[in-house]
Amino acid sequence: MPAAKKGDPVNFPSYPHEVLAVVLSVRNGRLCVLLWKRARSPHRGRWALPGGGVEPVERLREAITGHLATKVDVRDVAHLEQLATHSAIDRDPRARVLATGYLGLVPSDVRPELPSDTLWHPIDDLPRTAFDHRYFIDAAVGRLRAKLSYTNIGFALAPLEFTIAELRDLFGAALGYELGATNLTRVLTRRHVIEPTERRASPGQSGGRPATVYTFVARELTVTDPFAVLRPPR
Amino acid sequence: MPAAKKGDPVNFPSYPHEVLAVVLSVRNGRLCVLLWKRARSPHRGRWALPGGGVEPVERLREAITGHLATKVDVRDVAHLEQLATHSAIDRDPRARVLATGYLGLVPSDVRPELPSDTLWHPIDDLPRTAFDHRYFIDAAVGRLRAKLSYTNIGFALAPLEFTIAELRDLFGAALGYELGATNLTRVLTRRHVIEPTERRASPGQSGGRPATVYTFVARELTVTDPFAVLRPPR
DNA sequence: GGGTGTTTTCGCCTGATAGTCGATAACTAG
Protein backbone atom coordinates (compact mmCIF):
# COMPACT_ATOMS: atom_id res chain seq x y z
CA MET A 1 0.00 0.00 0.00
CA PRO A 2 1.30 3.45 -0.85
CA ALA A 3 1.86 5.07 2.49
CA ALA A 4 0.07 8.39 2.65
CA LYS A 5 2.84 10.95 2.82
CA LYS A 6 3.05 13.63 5.37
CA GLY A 7 1.65 16.80 3.86
CA ASP A 8 -0.97 14.75 2.12
CA PRO A 9 -4.35 16.42 2.54
CA VAL A 10 -5.78 13.03 3.43
CA ASN A 11 -3.84 13.30 6.64
CA PHE A 12 -4.85 16.84 7.44
CA PRO A 13 -6.91 17.10 10.62
CA SER A 14 -10.65 17.19 9.95
CA TYR A 15 -13.22 19.37 11.59
CA PRO A 16 -16.99 19.59 11.52
CA HIS A 17 -17.84 22.50 9.28
CA GLU A 18 -20.95 24.60 9.48
CA VAL A 19 -22.39 27.38 7.36
CA LEU A 20 -24.30 30.32 8.81
CA ALA A 21 -26.36 32.92 7.02
CA VAL A 22 -26.88 36.54 8.00
CA VAL A 23 -30.08 37.27 6.12
CA LEU A 24 -30.77 40.99 6.03
CA SER A 25 -33.84 42.84 4.88
CA VAL A 26 -35.56 46.16 5.49
CA ARG A 27 -38.78 45.60 7.42
CA ASN A 28 -41.03 48.49 8.48
CA GLY A 29 -38.31 50.94 7.61
CA ARG A 30 -35.62 49.22 9.68
CA LEU A 31 -32.75 46.99 8.69
CA CYS A 32 -33.41 43.54 10.19
CA VAL A 33 -31.69 40.19 10.49
CA LEU A 34 -33.36 36.78 10.50
CA LEU A 35 -32.79 34.89 13.78
CA TRP A 36 -34.27 31.82 15.42
CA LYS A 37 -34.59 31.18 19.13
CA ARG A 38 -32.61 28.26 20.51
CA ALA A 39 -34.77 25.81 22.45
CA ARG A 40 -31.88 23.71 23.71
CA SER A 41 -28.60 24.10 25.49
CA PRO A 42 -26.05 25.48 24.91
CA HIS A 43 -27.14 29.09 24.72
CA ARG A 44 -30.74 28.04 25.24
CA GLY A 45 -33.08 30.96 24.76
CA ARG A 46 -30.59 33.02 22.83
CA TRP A 47 -31.07 33.96 19.22
CA ALA A 48 -29.00 32.28 16.53
CA LEU A 49 -28.32 32.52 12.82
CA PRO A 50 -29.83 29.89 10.52
CA GLY A 51 -27.36 27.34 9.24
CA GLY A 52 -25.99 23.85 9.75
CA GLY A 53 -23.60 21.24 8.51
CA VAL A 54 -22.22 20.58 5.05
CA GLU A 55 -23.04 17.33 3.25
CA PRO A 56 -20.26 15.54 1.38
CA VAL A 57 -21.90 16.22 -1.97
CA GLU A 58 -22.46 19.92 -1.31
CA ARG A 59 -20.36 22.99 -1.72
CA LEU A 60 -20.63 25.60 1.01
CA ARG A 61 -22.95 27.75 -1.02
CA GLU A 62 -25.26 24.86 -1.73
CA ALA A 63 -25.21 23.90 1.93
CA ILE A 64 -26.29 27.31 3.16
CA THR A 65 -28.93 27.46 0.45
CA GLY A 66 -30.32 24.15 1.65
CA HIS A 67 -30.40 25.22 5.29
CA LEU A 68 -32.02 28.50 4.40
CA ALA A 69 -34.80 26.64 2.62
CA THR A 70 -36.05 25.47 6.00
CA LYS A 71 -36.39 29.06 7.18
CA VAL A 72 -37.37 31.10 4.15
CA ASP A 73 -38.22 30.44 0.55
CA VAL A 74 -34.80 30.49 -1.04
CA ARG A 75 -36.21 32.17 -4.13
CA ASP A 76 -36.74 35.20 -1.92
CA VAL A 77 -33.02 35.58 -1.33
CA ALA A 78 -31.94 37.96 -4.06
CA HIS A 79 -28.25 37.94 -3.22
CA LEU A 80 -25.91 35.59 -1.39
CA GLU A 81 -22.20 36.06 -0.85
CA GLN A 82 -19.58 34.60 1.42
CA LEU A 83 -18.28 36.57 4.34
CA ALA A 84 -15.49 34.92 6.34
CA THR A 85 -14.60 31.70 8.10
CA HIS A 86 -14.25 31.74 11.88
CA SER A 87 -12.12 29.23 13.68
CA ALA A 88 -11.89 30.06 17.38
CA ILE A 89 -11.22 26.81 19.22
CA ASP A 90 -14.10 27.16 21.66
CA ARG A 91 -16.61 29.00 19.55
CA ASP A 92 -18.90 26.04 20.14
CA PRO A 93 -18.52 24.31 23.53
CA ARG A 94 -19.61 20.92 22.15
CA ALA A 95 -16.89 20.53 19.56
CA ARG A 96 -14.37 22.39 17.49
CA VAL A 97 -16.46 23.57 14.57
CA LEU A 98 -15.30 25.79 11.75
CA ALA A 99 -17.95 28.19 10.54
CA THR A 100 -18.27 30.00 7.23
CA GLY A 101 -20.65 32.95 7.20
CA TYR A 102 -22.79 34.14 4.32
CA LEU A 103 -24.57 37.39 3.67
CA GLY A 104 -28.10 37.00 2.27
CA LEU A 105 -30.41 39.80 1.18
CA VAL A 106 -34.19 39.72 0.85
CA PRO A 107 -36.13 42.47 -0.96
CA SER A 108 -38.31 44.58 1.27
CA ASP A 109 -41.52 43.70 -0.54
CA VAL A 110 -41.37 39.93 -0.18
CA ARG A 111 -42.96 38.49 2.95
CA PRO A 112 -41.65 34.98 3.45
CA GLU A 113 -43.59 32.76 5.80
CA LEU A 114 -41.41 32.14 8.81
CA PRO A 115 -41.34 29.17 11.19
CA SER A 116 -42.72 29.97 14.62
CA ASP A 117 -39.28 30.16 16.24
CA THR A 118 -37.92 32.59 13.64
CA LEU A 119 -38.21 36.38 13.61
CA TRP A 120 -36.83 39.51 11.97
CA HIS A 121 -34.82 41.54 14.49
CA PRO A 122 -33.85 45.17 13.94
CA ILE A 123 -30.11 45.58 13.68
CA ASP A 124 -30.04 48.49 16.10
CA ASP A 125 -31.91 46.58 18.79
CA LEU A 126 -30.53 43.05 18.83
CA PRO A 127 -31.31 40.53 21.56
CA ARG A 128 -28.64 38.33 23.14
CA THR A 129 -27.19 36.23 20.37
CA ALA A 130 -25.69 32.75 20.57
CA PHE A 131 -22.08 31.71 20.11
CA ASP A 132 -20.05 34.15 18.02
CA HIS A 133 -22.95 34.96 15.77
CA ARG A 134 -22.81 38.60 16.65
CA TYR A 135 -19.48 38.90 14.84
CA PHE A 136 -21.03 37.51 11.70
CA ILE A 137 -23.92 39.94 11.94
CA ASP A 138 -21.65 42.94 12.39
CA ALA A 139 -19.50 41.84 9.48
CA ALA A 140 -22.55 41.38 7.29
CA VAL A 141 -23.96 44.80 8.08
CA GLY A 142 -20.61 46.41 7.44
CA ARG A 143 -20.24 44.62 4.14
CA LEU A 144 -23.73 45.64 3.03
CA ARG A 145 -23.27 49.27 3.97
CA ALA A 146 -19.94 49.49 2.19
CA LYS A 147 -21.23 47.84 -0.95
CA LEU A 148 -24.29 50.06 -1.11
CA SER A 149 -21.89 52.86 -1.97
CA TYR A 150 -19.84 51.26 -4.71
CA THR A 151 -21.94 48.43 -6.15
CA ASN A 152 -25.51 47.94 -7.31
CA ILE A 153 -26.24 45.66 -4.35
CA GLY A 154 -29.33 47.71 -3.58
CA PHE A 155 -31.22 45.67 -6.15
CA ALA A 156 -31.33 42.84 -3.61
CA LEU A 157 -33.02 45.02 -0.99
CA ALA A 158 -35.51 46.81 -3.22
CA PRO A 159 -38.63 45.68 -5.06
CA LEU A 160 -38.43 45.21 -8.81
CA GLU A 161 -40.04 48.61 -9.29
CA PHE A 162 -39.91 51.52 -6.90
CA THR A 163 -40.05 55.27 -6.60
CA ILE A 164 -37.16 57.46 -5.57
CA ALA A 165 -38.84 58.19 -2.26
CA GLU A 166 -39.11 54.49 -1.52
CA LEU A 167 -35.50 53.96 -2.48
CA ARG A 168 -34.38 56.86 -0.32
CA ASP A 169 -36.15 55.39 2.70
CA LEU A 170 -34.75 51.95 1.91
CA PHE A 171 -31.18 53.18 1.66
CA GLY A 172 -31.71 55.35 4.70
CA ALA A 173 -32.79 52.35 6.75
CA ALA A 174 -29.96 50.17 5.46
CA LEU A 175 -27.26 52.80 5.97
CA GLY A 176 -28.57 54.09 9.26
CA TYR A 177 -28.87 57.73 8.31
CA GLU A 178 -31.08 59.98 6.21
CA LEU A 179 -30.05 61.04 2.76
CA GLY A 180 -31.34 63.38 0.09
CA ALA A 181 -33.39 62.12 -2.83
CA THR A 182 -31.82 64.53 -5.31
CA ASN A 183 -28.29 63.35 -4.88
CA LEU A 184 -29.24 59.72 -4.57
CA THR A 185 -31.02 59.84 -7.90
CA ARG A 186 -28.20 61.60 -9.65
CA VAL A 187 -25.50 59.32 -8.32
CA LEU A 188 -27.30 56.09 -9.06
CA THR A 189 -28.47 57.10 -12.51
CA ARG A 190 -25.12 58.44 -13.60
CA ARG A 191 -23.57 55.16 -12.63
CA HIS A 192 -26.24 53.31 -14.57
CA VAL A 193 -27.33 51.50 -11.43
CA ILE A 194 -30.98 52.55 -11.70
CA GLU A 195 -32.99 53.95 -14.59
CA PRO A 196 -36.45 55.53 -14.94
CA THR A 197 -39.30 53.70 -16.65
CA GLU A 198 -42.26 55.15 -18.50
CA ARG A 199 -44.59 54.25 -15.66
CA ARG A 200 -45.76 56.62 -12.96
CA ALA A 201 -46.76 55.64 -9.44
CA SER A 202 -50.22 56.67 -8.30
CA PRO A 203 -50.04 59.38 -5.66
CA GLY A 204 -50.78 58.51 -2.06
CA GLN A 205 -53.77 59.54 0.08
CA SER A 206 -52.75 63.12 0.39
CA GLY A 207 -52.13 63.63 -3.30
CA GLY A 208 -48.95 65.00 -4.70
CA ARG A 209 -47.21 64.67 -8.01
CA PRO A 210 -47.02 61.08 -9.25
CA ALA A 211 -43.51 59.69 -8.88
CA THR A 212 -41.55 58.16 -11.73
CA VAL A 213 -41.10 54.42 -11.35
CA TYR A 214 -37.48 53.29 -11.43
CA THR A 215 -35.85 49.90 -11.80
CA PHE A 216 -32.36 48.57 -11.25
CA VAL A 217 -30.51 48.15 -14.53
CA ALA A 218 -28.87 44.88 -13.49
CA ARG A 219 -29.92 42.30 -10.96
CA GLU A 220 -26.52 40.75 -10.45
CA LEU A 221 -23.76 42.29 -8.43
CA THR A 222 -21.66 44.70 -10.45
CA VAL A 223 -18.99 47.03 -9.15
CA THR A 224 -19.35 50.59 -10.36
CA ASP A 225 -16.06 52.33 -10.98
CA PRO A 226 -14.81 51.56 -7.51
CA PHE A 227 -13.07 54.66 -6.37
CA ALA A 228 -12.39 58.08 -7.69
CA VAL A 229 -8.80 57.89 -6.58
CA LEU A 230 -5.59 56.50 -8.02
CA ARG A 231 -7.29 55.77 -11.28
CA PRO A 232 -5.41 54.88 -14.42
CA PRO A 233 -4.67 57.79 -16.76
CA ARG A 234 -7.05 58.21 -19.69
CA MET B 1 -25.27 8.38 27.52
CA PRO B 2 -27.08 11.41 26.09
CA ALA B 3 -27.71 10.64 22.44
CA ALA B 4 -26.20 13.33 20.30
CA LYS B 5 -29.13 15.09 18.70
CA LYS B 6 -29.51 15.68 15.04
CA GLY B 7 -28.36 19.19 14.29
CA ASP B 8 -25.64 18.81 16.86
CA PRO B 9 -22.38 20.11 15.46
CA VAL B 10 -20.70 16.98 16.75
CA ASN B 11 -22.59 15.12 14.06
CA PHE B 12 -21.80 17.54 11.27
CA PRO B 13 -19.69 15.95 8.54
CA SER B 14 -15.99 16.68 8.96
CA TYR B 15 -13.51 17.58 6.27
CA PRO B 16 -9.78 18.04 6.13
CA HIS B 17 -9.17 21.76 6.15
CA GLU B 18 -6.19 23.51 4.66
CA VAL B 19 -4.98 27.08 4.64
CA LEU B 20 -3.22 28.67 1.67
CA ALA B 21 -1.37 31.95 1.46
CA VAL B 22 -1.08 34.27 -1.51
CA VAL B 23 2.04 36.19 -0.53
CA LEU B 24 2.48 39.26 -2.72
CA SER B 25 5.40 41.60 -2.99
CA VAL B 26 6.89 44.00 -5.51
CA ARG B 27 10.18 42.58 -6.82
CA ASN B 28 12.24 44.38 -9.47
CA GLY B 29 9.35 46.69 -10.16
CA ARG B 30 6.82 43.92 -10.71
CA LEU B 31 4.09 42.55 -8.51
CA CYS B 32 5.00 38.95 -7.64
CA VAL B 33 3.52 35.99 -5.82
CA LEU B 34 5.39 33.38 -3.83
CA LEU B 35 5.02 29.85 -5.30
CA TRP B 36 6.74 26.51 -4.78
CA LYS B 37 7.14 23.81 -7.36
CA ARG B 38 5.39 20.52 -6.66
CA ALA B 39 7.72 17.54 -6.79
CA ARG B 40 5.02 14.93 -6.48
CA SER B 41 1.75 13.97 -8.05
CA PRO B 42 -0.90 15.26 -8.33
CA HIS B 43 -0.05 18.30 -10.38
CA ARG B 44 3.61 17.39 -10.28
CA GLY B 45 5.76 20.13 -11.70
CA ARG B 46 3.12 22.79 -11.33
CA TRP B 47 3.47 25.74 -9.02
CA ALA B 48 1.47 25.88 -5.81
CA LEU B 49 0.70 28.26 -2.97
CA PRO B 50 2.34 27.64 0.40
CA GLY B 51 0.03 26.22 3.03
CA GLY B 52 -1.09 23.05 4.75
CA GLY B 53 -3.36 21.56 7.38
CA VAL B 54 -4.74 23.04 10.58
CA GLU B 55 -3.76 21.58 13.95
CA PRO B 56 -6.45 21.11 16.60
CA VAL B 57 -4.94 23.79 18.82
CA GLU B 58 -4.58 26.36 16.05
CA ARG B 59 -6.89 28.92 14.58
CA LEU B 60 -6.74 29.38 10.83
CA ARG B 61 -4.58 32.45 11.09
CA GLU B 62 -2.11 30.72 13.34
CA ALA B 63 -2.03 27.74 11.00
CA ILE B 64 -1.14 29.78 7.93
CA THR B 65 1.43 31.70 9.95
CA GLY B 66 3.07 28.43 10.93
CA HIS B 67 3.14 27.10 7.39
CA LEU B 68 4.53 30.35 6.07
CA ALA B 69 7.38 30.10 8.52
CA THR B 70 8.76 27.20 6.51
CA LYS B 71 8.88 29.38 3.40
CA VAL B 72 9.70 32.89 4.56
CA ASP B 73 10.53 34.55 7.80
CA VAL B 74 7.10 35.36 9.14
CA ARG B 75 8.35 38.64 10.56
CA ASP B 76 8.71 39.76 6.96
CA VAL B 77 4.98 39.49 6.37
CA ALA B 78 3.71 42.95 7.15
CA HIS B 79 0.04 42.20 6.59
CA LEU B 80 -2.12 39.11 6.59
CA GLU B 81 -5.85 38.91 5.99
CA GLN B 82 -8.35 36.23 5.14
CA LEU B 83 -9.70 35.97 1.63
CA ALA B 84 -12.34 33.28 1.08
CA THR B 85 -12.99 29.60 1.64
CA HIS B 86 -13.27 27.33 -1.39
CA SER B 87 -15.20 24.10 -1.28
CA ALA B 88 -15.42 22.54 -4.72
CA ILE B 89 -15.86 18.80 -4.22
CA ASP B 90 -12.95 17.79 -6.44
CA ARG B 91 -10.60 20.68 -5.92
CA ASP B 92 -8.11 18.10 -4.67
CA PRO B 93 -8.32 14.66 -6.34
CA ARG B 94 -7.02 12.88 -3.25
CA ALA B 95 -9.77 13.95 -0.87
CA ARG B 96 -12.42 16.51 -0.27
CA VAL B 97 -10.49 19.35 1.31
CA LEU B 98 -11.86 22.73 2.26
CA ALA B 99 -9.39 25.54 1.72
CA THR B 100 -9.25 28.99 3.27
CA GLY B 101 -7.06 31.51 1.45
CA TYR B 102 -5.06 34.32 2.98
CA LEU B 103 -3.49 37.42 1.50
CA GLY B 104 0.02 38.16 2.75
CA LEU B 105 2.13 41.19 1.90
CA VAL B 106 5.90 41.56 2.10
CA PRO B 107 7.64 44.95 1.84
CA SER B 108 9.70 45.42 -1.28
CA ASP B 109 12.94 45.99 0.59
CA VAL B 110 13.06 42.76 2.57
CA ARG B 111 14.77 39.81 0.90
CA PRO B 112 13.71 36.66 2.66
CA GLU B 113 15.83 33.59 2.07
CA LEU B 114 13.71 31.16 0.10
CA PRO B 115 13.88 27.36 -0.02
CA SER B 116 15.27 26.02 -3.28
CA ASP B 117 11.84 25.00 -4.57
CA THR B 118 10.31 28.41 -3.94
CA LEU B 119 10.33 31.47 -6.20
CA TRP B 120 8.74 34.86 -6.73
CA HIS B 121 6.62 34.85 -9.91
CA PRO B 122 5.39 38.03 -11.63
CA ILE B 123 1.62 38.26 -11.56
CA ASP B 124 1.40 39.14 -15.22
CA ASP B 125 3.42 36.11 -16.29
CA LEU B 126 2.30 33.19 -14.17
CA PRO B 127 3.30 29.60 -14.86
CA ARG B 128 0.81 26.72 -14.73
CA THR B 129 -0.54 26.62 -11.21
CA ALA B 130 -1.78 23.63 -9.23
CA PHE B 131 -5.33 22.85 -8.14
CA ASP B 132 -7.56 25.92 -7.88
CA HIS B 133 -4.75 28.11 -6.65
CA ARG B 134 -5.12 30.48 -9.54
CA TYR B 135 -8.49 31.58 -8.18
CA PHE B 136 -6.90 32.47 -4.88
CA ILE B 137 -4.20 34.44 -6.61
CA ASP B 138 -6.64 36.42 -8.70
CA ALA B 139 -8.76 37.15 -5.66
CA ALA B 140 -5.72 38.30 -3.72
CA VAL B 141 -4.53 40.64 -6.45
CA GLY B 142 -8.00 42.10 -6.80
CA ARG B 143 -8.27 42.63 -3.09
CA LEU B 144 -4.89 44.32 -2.90
CA ARG B 145 -5.59 46.64 -5.80
CA ALA B 146 -8.94 47.67 -4.41
CA LYS B 147 -7.59 48.32 -0.94
CA LEU B 148 -4.69 50.38 -2.24
CA SER B 149 -7.27 52.99 -3.14
CA TYR B 150 -9.27 53.22 0.06
CA THR B 151 -7.00 51.96 2.84
CA ASN B 152 -3.40 52.49 3.94
CA ILE B 153 -2.50 48.92 2.92
CA GLY B 154 0.46 50.27 0.98
CA PHE B 155 2.47 50.31 4.21
CA ALA B 156 2.79 46.54 3.86
CA LEU B 157 4.36 46.82 0.41
CA ALA B 158 6.71 49.72 1.05
CA PRO B 159 9.87 50.11 3.11
CA LEU B 160 9.67 51.98 6.40
CA GLU B 161 11.08 55.05 4.68
CA PHE B 162 10.77 55.95 1.03
CA THR B 163 10.66 58.77 -1.45
CA ILE B 164 7.64 59.73 -3.50
CA ALA B 165 9.29 58.42 -6.64
CA GLU B 166 9.81 55.05 -5.02
CA LEU B 167 6.23 54.99 -3.81
CA ARG B 168 4.95 55.95 -7.24
CA ASP B 169 6.83 53.07 -8.84
CA LEU B 170 5.67 50.72 -6.11
CA PHE B 171 2.03 51.65 -6.53
CA GLY B 172 2.43 51.55 -10.27
CA ALA B 173 3.73 48.01 -10.15
CA ALA B 174 1.05 46.88 -7.73
CA LEU B 175 -1.80 48.51 -9.62
CA GLY B 176 -0.57 47.67 -13.07
CA TYR B 177 -0.51 51.16 -14.50
CA GLU B 178 1.50 54.35 -14.22
CA LEU B 179 0.36 57.20 -12.06
CA GLY B 180 1.46 60.75 -11.36
CA ALA B 181 3.59 61.60 -8.34
CA THR B 182 1.90 64.94 -7.72
CA ASN B 183 -1.56 63.56 -7.26
CA LEU B 184 -0.41 60.51 -5.39
CA THR B 185 1.34 62.69 -2.83
CA ARG B 186 -1.61 64.99 -2.38
CA VAL B 187 -4.15 62.22 -2.00
CA LEU B 188 -2.15 60.17 0.46
CA THR B 189 -1.06 63.10 2.59
CA ARG B 190 -4.51 64.65 2.78
CA ARG B 191 -5.82 61.34 4.00
CA HIS B 192 -3.07 61.16 6.58
CA VAL B 193 -1.83 57.90 5.09
CA ILE B 194 1.73 59.12 4.57
CA GLU B 195 3.64 62.07 5.97
CA PRO B 196 6.97 63.74 5.19
CA THR B 197 9.95 63.47 7.53
CA GLU B 198 12.81 65.89 8.04
CA ARG B 199 15.20 63.62 6.24
CA ARG B 200 16.25 63.94 2.61
CA ALA B 201 17.35 61.14 0.34
CA SER B 202 20.74 61.48 -1.28
CA PRO B 203 20.41 62.02 -5.02
CA GLY B 204 21.29 59.20 -7.40
CA GLN B 205 24.23 58.94 -9.77
CA SER B 206 22.92 61.48 -12.20
CA GLY B 207 22.25 64.13 -9.60
CA GLY B 208 19.01 65.94 -9.14
CA ARG B 209 17.26 67.52 -6.24
CA PRO B 210 17.23 65.37 -3.09
CA ALA B 211 13.82 63.86 -2.42
CA THR B 212 11.94 64.23 0.85
CA VAL B 213 11.74 60.98 2.81
CA TYR B 214 8.19 59.93 3.67
CA THR B 215 6.78 57.34 6.07
CA PHE B 216 3.38 55.75 6.54
CA VAL B 217 1.54 57.26 9.47
CA ALA B 218 0.11 53.92 10.64
CA ARG B 219 1.35 50.39 10.12
CA GLU B 220 -1.95 48.67 10.74
CA LEU B 221 -4.79 48.54 8.29
CA THR B 222 -7.06 51.54 8.53
CA VAL B 223 -9.85 52.47 6.17
CA THR B 224 -9.75 56.06 5.01
CA ASP B 225 -13.15 57.62 4.59
CA PRO B 226 -14.36 54.81 2.41
CA PHE B 227 -16.28 56.47 -0.35
CA ALA B 228 -17.18 59.93 -1.35
CA VAL B 229 -20.72 58.89 -2.10
CA LEU B 230 -23.91 58.48 -0.12
CA ARG B 231 -22.26 59.94 2.91
CA PRO B 232 -24.21 60.98 5.98
CA PRO B 233 -25.21 64.65 6.06
CA ARG B 234 -22.96 66.93 8.06
C1' DG C 1 -63.28 75.19 -12.09
C1' DG C 2 -60.16 77.55 -9.09
C1' DG C 3 -57.62 77.57 -4.81
C1' DT C 4 -54.88 74.86 -1.37
C1' DG C 5 -51.89 71.39 0.16
C1' DT C 6 -48.70 67.69 -0.92
C1' DT C 7 -45.16 65.34 -3.23
C1' DT C 8 -41.92 64.93 -6.87
C1' DT C 9 -38.56 66.70 -9.95
C1' DC C 10 -35.58 69.88 -12.03
C1' DG C 11 -32.11 73.55 -12.31
C1' DC C 12 -28.64 76.06 -10.18
C1' DC C 13 -25.22 76.81 -6.82
C1' DT C 14 -21.37 75.44 -3.76
C1' DG C 15 -17.47 72.86 -2.11
C1' DA C 16 -14.26 69.17 -2.26
C1' DT C 17 -11.13 66.50 -4.67
C1' DA C 18 -8.82 64.08 -8.65
C1' DG C 19 -5.81 64.88 -12.32
C1' DT C 20 -2.60 67.66 -15.39
C1' DC C 21 0.88 70.82 -16.63
C1' DG C 22 4.43 74.02 -16.34
C1' DA C 23 7.58 76.69 -13.50
C1' DT C 24 10.87 76.59 -9.95
C1' DA C 25 14.00 74.47 -6.56
C1' DA C 26 17.98 71.79 -5.46
C1' DC C 27 21.22 68.88 -6.42
C1' DT C 28 25.61 66.46 -9.55
C1' DA C 29 28.96 66.37 -13.08
C1' DG C 30 32.02 68.62 -15.89
Added chain:
DNA sequence: CTAGTTATCGACTATCAGGCGAAAACACCC
Protein backbone atom coordinates in the same frame (compact mmCIF):
# COMPACT_ATOMS: atom_id res chain seq x y z
C1' DC D 1 29.67 78.63 -13.83
C1' DT D 2 26.79 75.88 -16.95
C1' DA D 3 24.21 72.08 -18.40
C1' DG D 4 21.62 68.16 -17.08
C1' DT D 5 18.58 65.76 -13.79
C1' DT D 6 15.21 65.06 -10.43
C1' DA D 7 11.88 66.74 -7.04
C1' DT D 8 8.43 69.86 -5.57
C1' DC D 9 5.10 73.35 -5.70
C1' DG D 10 1.38 76.28 -7.50
C1' DA D 11 -2.18 77.05 -10.68
C1' DC D 12 -5.65 75.44 -13.52
C1' DT D 13 -9.39 72.26 -15.10
C1' DA D 14 -12.83 68.77 -14.74
C1' DT D 15 -15.81 65.98 -12.23
C1' DC D 16 -18.79 64.90 -8.80
C1' DA D 17 -21.19 65.04 -4.27
C1' DG D 18 -24.39 67.53 -1.73
C1' DG D 19 -27.95 71.16 -0.82
C1' DC D 20 -31.69 74.40 -1.71
C1' DG D 21 -35.47 76.46 -3.76
C1' DA D 22 -38.55 76.91 -7.60
C1' DA D 23 -41.61 74.72 -10.56
C1' DA D 24 -44.34 70.68 -11.98
C1' DA D 25 -48.10 67.55 -11.30
C1' DC D 26 -51.26 65.52 -8.85
C1' DA D 27 -55.66 65.12 -4.99
C1' DC D 28 -58.98 67.28 -2.41
C1' DC D 29 -62.27 70.76 -1.12
C1' DC D 30 -65.21 74.32 -1.86
